[in-house]
Amino acid sequence: MTLQLGRHAFADDATLMMAIVNRTPDSFYDKGATWAEDKAFERVALVVSQGAEIVDIGGIKAAPGVFIDEAEERDRVVDFVARVRAEYPDLVISVDTWRASVGAAACEAGADVLNDAWGGADPELVDVAASYGAGLICTHTGGVTPRTRPYRIEYDDVVASAIADTVAYASRALSAGVSRSSIVIDPAHDFGKNTFHSLEVTRRLGEMVDTGWPVLVSLSNKDFVGETLDLPVGERLLGTLSATAICALAGARIYRVHEVAETRQVVDMAWTIAGRRPPARAIRGLQ
Incomplete structure (x- = not known):
C-alpha cells in the first residue's frame, strides 16, 4: 500500500529507514x-547522509525514570522539530510521543508522523x-502504563493480541479521520512483552503484514536481542540485524533504527531475496 506520511508519499515497494534521535539525557x-x-x-x-527517509525525535525515554511533564517534553522536541523542518524540507519527521498536546505542538512545528x-x-x-493530516504509528503494548516495564504478562497468543489491538487502534484512527494510507501498525517488540x-x-x-496495514518494527538493540545472545547494550548489532x-x-515496511547504513543493506538484501526488489545491478554471467 502506498504510504502517505504527512506531505511525503512512498510507493508500495519502498522500505523506509526511521532513524532514532533522542532528545533525552538518559537514553538506554x-x-x-x-x-x-x-x-x-x-x-x-548524519542519518540523512546515510539515507534515512524518516527521523524519529523523542523527548522521553521509554524506560522508568524521572517524571517528565508535558511542558518539559514540548520544550525538548518542538523547537527542535521546527529547526529540522527548516533545514530538511523533504525529510519525514516523526515524533515519539503518546501525549496529544505534545503531538499537536509538534505537528504545528512541522512534524509529519506521530509515533505512539x-x-x-x-x-x-x-x-x-x-486534524493535521499526520501519519500515525499504532503499537501493541498489552495495555501497560507508559514508561513501565512488563512483569509476568501472559497472552493466550501474543501475535493474535498484537494484531487485534493494532488493527483496532488503526480502525479507531480511521474513524477519527486519519487517512488509511497514513496509518502504520507496530508489534512493539519488548513493550508489554x-x-x-x-x-x-x-x-x-x-x-x-497479512492484515494489509503497513508494518513498522523497532528492533534496534532491544532487550530480547540482548537476552537471546547474552549481550549488553552496545554489542547487539549483529543480533539486531x-x-x-x-x-x-516477512515484509515489514519501516525500520526504526540506530544504525541506518547497516540496516539498509540487510533490508535491501532480504527484500531482493523475497523477490520484491531487483538487484542494484546484475551483470554476472551476462557480460
Whole structure:
C-alpha cells in the first residue's frame, strides 16, 4: 500500500529507514549523546547522509525514570522539530510521543508522523493526527502504563493480541479521520512483552503484514536481542540485524533504527531475496 506520511508519499515497494534521535539525557542506548540540541542536529545530518527517509525525535525515554511533564517534553522536541523542518524540507519527521498536546505542538512545528509507542494511552492522539493530516504509528503494548516495564504478562497468543489491538487502534484512527494510507501498525517488540513474546512476534511477523496495514518494527538493540545472545547494550548489532532480516523477509515496511547504513543493506538484501526488489545491478554471467 502506498504510504502517505504527512506531505511525503512512498510507493508500495519502498522500505523506509526511521532513524532514532533522542532528545533525552538518559537514553538506554546513547546515554545522552544527543541531549544537547547541536549534537542532536549533527545526528540528523548524519542519518540523512546515510539515507534515512524518516527521523524519529523523542523527548522521553521509554524506560522508568524521572517524571517528565508535558511542558518539559514540548520544550525538548518542538523547537527542535521546527529547526529540522527548516533545514530538511523533504525529510519525514516523526515524533515519539503518546501525549496529544505534545503531538499537536509538534505537528504545528512541522512534524509529519506521530509515533505512539504506548498504544493509545491518550485517546485524543488520533484526533490530533486527523486534524493535521499526520501519519500515525499504532503499537501493541498489552495495555501497560507508559514508561513501565512488563512483569509476568501472559497472552493466550501474543501475535493474535498484537494484531487485534493494532488493527483496532488503526480502525479507531480511521474513524477519527486519519487517512488509511497514513496509518502504520507496530508489534512493539519488548513493550508489554517478555523475550519469548518478542521472539514469537518476530517469527510470525508475516501474520501482521497479512492484515494489509503497513508494518513498522523497532528492533534496534532491544532487550530480547540482548537476552537471546547474552549481550549488553552496545554489542547487539549483529543480533539486531539478524532479527531485521527475518522481519524484512516477512515484509515489514519501516525500520526504526540506530544504525541506518547497516540496516539498509540487510533490508535491501532480504527484500531482493523475497523477490520484491531487483538487484542494484546484475551483470554476472551476462557480460
